[in-house]
Amino acid sequence: xxxxxxxxxxxxxxxxxxxxxxxIGITLTFSILRFANFAHGETMLLGVxxxxxxxxxxxxxxxxxxxxxxxxxxxxxxxxxxxxxxPFRASPTIMVVIASFGMMLMIRSxxxxxxxxQLKGMTQGIQRPMVFFDSLRISPKHVMIISATIVLMLAxxxxxxxxxxxxxxxxxxxxxxxxxxxxxxxxxxxRMTWIVGGALATAAGVFLAIDTHIxxxxxxxxxxPMFAAAILGGIGRPFGAVAGGLIIGVVEExxxxxxxxxxxxxxxxxxxxxxxxxxxxxxxxxxxxLFKGKVF
Amino acid sequence: xxxxxxxxxxxxxxxxxxGIYAILALGLNIQWGFTGLFNAGIAGFFAIGAxxxxxxxxxxxxxxLGGYELPYIVSFVVAMIVSGIxxxxxxxxxLKLRADYLAIATIGIxxxxxxxxxxxxxxxxxxxxxxxxxxxxxxxxxxxxxxxFLGLILATVVAIYFLLETAxxxxxxxxxxxxxxxxxxAMAAGKDIEKFRMEAFVVGCMLMALAxxxxxxxxxxIGPNATDPMTSTFLVWVMLVVGGSANNKGAILGAFLMWxxxxxxxxxxxxxxxxxxxxxxxxxIFLIGLALQIxxxxxxxxxxxxxxxxxxxxxxxxxxxxxx
Numbered sequence: 001x002x003x004x005x006x007x008x009x010x011x012x013x014x015x016x017x018x019x020x021x022x023x024i025g026i027t028l029t030f031s032i033l034r035f036a037n038f039a040h041g042e043t044m045l046l047g048v049x050x051x052x053x054x055x056x057x058x059x060x061x062x063x064x065x066x067x068x069x070x071x072x073x074x075x076x077x078x079x080x081x082x083x084x085x086x087p088f089r090a091s092p093t094i095m096v097v098i099a100s101f102g103m104m105l106m107i108r109s110x111x112x113x114x115x116x117x118q119l120k121g122m123t124q125g126i127q128r129p130m131v132f133f134d135s136l137r138i139s140p141k142h143v144m145i146i147s148a149t150i151v152l153m154l155a156x157x158x159x160x161x162x163x164x165x166x167x168x169x170x171x172x173x174x175x176x177x178x179x180x181x182x183x184x185x186x187x188x189x190x191r192m193t194w195i196v197g198g199a200l201a202t203a204a205g206v207f208l209a210i211d212t213h214i215x216x217x218x219x220x221x222x223x224x225p226m227f228a229a230a231i232l233g234g235i236g237r238p239f240g241a242v243a244g245g246l247i248i249g250v251v252e253e254x255x256x257x258x259x260x261x262x263x264x265x266x267x268x269x270x271x272x273x274x275x276x277x278x279x280x281x282x283x284x285x286x287x288x289x290l291f292k293g294k295v296f
Numbered sequence: 297x298x299x300x301x302x303x304x305x306x307x308x309x310x311x312x313x314x315g316i317y318a319i320l321a322l323g324l325n326i327q328w329g330f331t332g333l334f335n336a337g338i339a340g341f342f343a344i345g346a347x348x349x350x351x352x353x354x355x356x357x358x359x360x361l362g363g364y365e366l367p368y369i370v371s372f373v374v375a376m377i378v379s380g381i382x383x384x385x386x387x388x389x390x391l392k393l394r395a396d397y398l399a400i401a402t403i404g405i406x407x408x409x410x411x412x413x414x415x416x417x418x419x420x421x422x423x424x425x426x427x428x429x430x431x432x433x434x435x436x437x438x439x440x441x442x443x444x445f446l447g448l449i450l451a452t453v454v455a456i457y458f459l460l461e462t463a464x465x466x467x468x469x470x471x472x473x474x475x476x477x478x479x480x481x482a483m484a485a486g487k488d489i490e491k492f493r494m495e496a497f498v499v500g501c502m503l504m505a506l507a508x509x510x511x512x513x514x515x516x517x518i519g520p521n522a523t524d525p526m527t528s529t530f531l532v533w534v535m536l537v538v539g540g541s542a543n544n545k546g547a548i549l550g551a552f553l554m555w556x557x558x559x560x561x562x563x564x565x566x567x568x569x570x571x572x573x574x575x576x577x578x579x580x581i582f583l584i585g586l587a588l589q590i591x592x593x594x595x596x597x598x599x600x601x602x603x604x605x606x607x608x609x610x611x612x613x614x615x616x617x618x619x620x
Contacts, residue, residue: 036396038336038403087593094334094395098533099592101336101399105530106585109578116575220526224407227400269415276404283389283397295393 002135008254014142014211016249017149021204022222023229023241024156025197031173031236031294032193035096039080040201040226042107045219047073047202048209049115052122062122062206063148069206070199077198078191080107104220112216122209145207152203153242156196160238165192173236173294221272225252228279234293243290248275301439308442310556315449316510318551321535322456322544323503329542329602330469331496332476333391334399338504338529340406341379343413343520345505346512348375350426351419353513360426361419368432372509379505380498387497391490398497406529413520425519429512449510453548456503460544465605472496473542473604527581531558534588540598549599558584 022044029037051069055062084103088095129137160166165188172179172189180186208218229248233240252274256264266274287295320338327333335341352371356363366374386405390398413420420426433444463469474482475489483489512518531554539550558580565576591598 030396036400038399084589084593094332095592095596097334097396097399098537099589101530101533102585102588102592105526106582106589109581109585113575113578113582224400224404227404231397231400267415270411273408273411276408279404280389280401283393283401287393287397 004254004257006135006137008257009250010138010142012250012253013246014145014207014249015253016246017146018204018208018211018245019222019225019229019249020242020245021149021152021200021207022226023233023245024238025201026226027230027233027235027238027241027293028169028173028193028197030230032169032176033085033093033096033190034176035093035100036227037197038097038100038223039103039107040197041219041221041223042104042111043073043077043198043219044201044205044208044222045111045216046076046107047198048122048205048214048218049111051202051206052115052120052209052214055122062210063144066203066206070202073202074195074198077194081190081194108216108219115216117216120214122206122214141210145211148203148207152200153239156200156238159196165189169193224272224279225249225275228275228282231279231282231287231293232289234289234291235295237289237291237293240289240291240293248278251278305439305442308439308446310559311552312442312446312449312514313559314552314555315446315453316507316514317532317535317555318453318548319449319456319507319510320504320532321539321547321551322453322460323500323507324532324536325500325541325544325547326460326496326503327500328536329547330464330472330476331493332395333493333497333500334395335402335497335500336399336529337402337404337406338532339526340402340409341383341501341504342508342511342528343406343409343518344379344382345375345508346518347413347420347426347508348378348505349509350429350512350518353430354426354428355430357421357428359424360417360421362426368513372506375505375509376502379508380502383498383501384494387494391493391497410520420520423520425517426512427517429516429518431513431516445514452506452510457544457548464544468492468495470605530581530588531555531584534584534591536598537588537591537596538598540600540602542602543598543600546598546600553599554584 022040025043026037026040029035029040047069050072051062051065054060054065054069058065080103084099085096088099123141129139130143131137158166160170168179168184168189169192171182171184172186176186179189204222205218208222212218225248226245229244230241232244232247233242252271255266255274256268256271259265282289320342324335324338327335349368349371351360351362352364352366352374353368354360354362355365382405386398386401390401414422416422431441431445432448433441435441436444464472471482471487471492474485475487475492479489532551535550535554536547537550538554539548540546561580562577565573565580567573568576
């Protein structure tokens with residue numbers, strides 16, 4: 001039982017928090033800009049490498065340089081939106097999907113060119129896990145990741161429910177035409193969407209890098225679980241995406257727990273397939289997701 | 297003379313690979329060009345074809361499933377059928393939703409397939425892949441074997457081209473365009489949209505599997521990373537968009553053109569010192585991506601824009617100028 005908590009449930013919650021932060025960006029761009037952003041995983045990747053460089057340069061802890069790194073990443077994302085997505089605002093949305101598909105490889109090749117493809121670590125040294133009740137072991141980095149995620153989610157909640165721009169974002173997600181008619185500056189809303197999505201993606205990427213390591217495939221590996229989380233929670237439902245992310249993270253980890261007998265229930269090599277299976281099941285039976293999101 | 301012969305062989309390989317990519321681009325053209333379906337998992341269907349055909353034709357081996365030693369024609373057909381069945385399953389889930397969902401699901405199915413190839417070592421030899429795949433005409437002397445294989449590929453491309461052109465001009469092709477341009481009005485005209493989309497998606501994926509089968513026999517080896525899945529999917533997209541989507545000539549031209557650029561630029565960069573050569577490889581991907589963006593924004597019709605079939609004019613006496 002305690003083994004289940006230490007090695008399956010807690011890592012699942014950590015991974016789930018990371019998926020959740022990434023999926024918020026996916027669900028916001030899907031509902032406000034109305035397209036599936038394939039470059040979101042690569043935004044994460046870019047954020048991670050910028051953070052890594054800042055850490056190398058300043059010698060500070062990744063969490064301290066994270067705001068600066070997030071700002072730089074957001075600037076890059078805003079530039080990408082302006083140069084590559086904005087020309088298609090009036091075209092069928094599938095054009096932006098292709099553009100973002102292209103951006104996915106372009107961002108990754110830039111990262112590979114600048115930083116190389118060798119594995120890197122965000123933090124050095126091994127942390128000793130904290131022990132509670134004699135046997136519950138939680139590593140400090142996991143505590144940090146989960147608590148930072150909670151703080152970020154509260155901030156997103158405040159932004160969307162209490163601020164004017166947050167309300168405008170929700171209005172535009174419900175109906176872009178109506179939002180425009182009521183005088184909402186849609187370009188401003190679009191910018192805010194990228195800012196929130198880009199900043200959260202950077203945070204998610206850095207948390208993943210702290211938990212594991214840095215490599216140039218990490219963005220692409222995150223893409224499918226993030227899409228699955230957004231669809232599971234319901235498109236346009238940021239808190240649905242959070243729930244979806246947590247569910248997928250936990251299910252991925254506990255799928256290799258030896259539920260029956262002593263062998264892992266699912267070969268850990270197929271862990272990445274869990275998110276896909278959940279996504280397909282949702283698309284089949286309930287495309288609107290758990291929290292009644294949009295279906296396009 | 298030797299140098300000339302080397303160039304001759306290089307041109308043959310260029311045309312062979314270009315032809316295989318042309319089949320992929322034609323397959324994507326049915327899906328995206330004619331019907332507007334976004335397939336982001338080309339590499340997956342391509343790999344399905346490659347592995348199925350490889351396993352069915354290789355001699356017995358302890359490292360992977362095989363030993364059936366079936367004739368090529370059987371393995372090609374089976375490869376296409378398997379891919380078609382998988383495409384049908386994916387289509388069943390996603391085709392009633394908007395194109396974005398199909399894109400996500402196809403990218404997913406390609407990933408899942410890669411996981412299977414890596415994990416089911418008893419069937420696929422895992423990361424080390426299937427080698428010693430027989431190649432059609434390999435008993436012929438050099439360079440006739442290469443030429444004969446090229447002939448097979450080009451003949452296939454031409455045959456597919458004529459089939460697709462006929463399909464495009466037929467009522468079937470016109471319904472496809474109608475669905476792409478205005479789904480609701482096509483539905484109002486009584487067309488079963490999901491059925492037509494499914495046909496386009498399945499046929500396209502079958503062509504991709506055929507291309508995969510060809511490449512497995514051409515290279516005599518196939519592994520889960522033989523071609524980087526995202527790069528090859530992406531390359532086919534660039535070929536179609538640059539050549540001209542919804543135009544079969546454009547798809548073929550785009551394939552040969554982009555493959556030549558891709559391959560020639562590799563020769564150029566491989567002459568650089570090692571460290572630099574590795575890095576410039578990424579610049580190549582970046583530039584190809586940039587080419588896609590520029591074409592999408594500035595020349596969305598590609599080199600050969602779509603030509604819509606002209607309806608046959610029937611002279612109706614009531615409408616003819618004399619009658620009015």
